[in-house]
Amino acid sequence: MDKVPKNKNKNLLLLIYLSLVLNLITAPLALFIGGMATDSPDSTQLDFLKGFLFIQAIPLFILVIFLAWYSIRKSKYAYAEIAFFVCYHTRYPYCLDI
Structure with a gap:
């Protein structure tokens, strides 16, 4: 059964x-x-959002990338465990000899 290597999992969580x-x-x-950005009297909430995302966009993008990477790695190994379970409990003992 494939397991996520502890080293790589810890590095990704870090x-x-x-x-x-x-x-x-x-x-x-x-x-x-x-x-x-909302200092002028005619500014709106959109001006606040533009100013906020001007600074926060790159760190949020980095966080989304790492969370997606983490979920993909976890799901990849979860599917490998399901495939092992299905092959192990069927009548075909040689389905794991790929």
């Missing part, structure tokens, strides 16, 4: 944690820039 920390560090600056 990257996810680092991207979360990066998001937490940049969030106050993004809120400040978003607030400064």
Whole structure:
């Protein structure tokens, strides 16, 4: 049965944690820039969102990439376990000899 190597799983979780920390560090600056973008009297919520995402877009993109990578790796190994279980409990003992 294929298992996720512990080293690679820990490294990927470390990257996810680092991207979360990066998001937490940049969030106050993004809120400040978003607030400064709404300084004029005719500004809207869209101006705040533009200012916020100007700072926060790259860290959020990094977080989404690492979360997608983590879920793909987990699902790939989950499907391998299901295939092993199905092949192991059928009448065909040689289906794992691929």
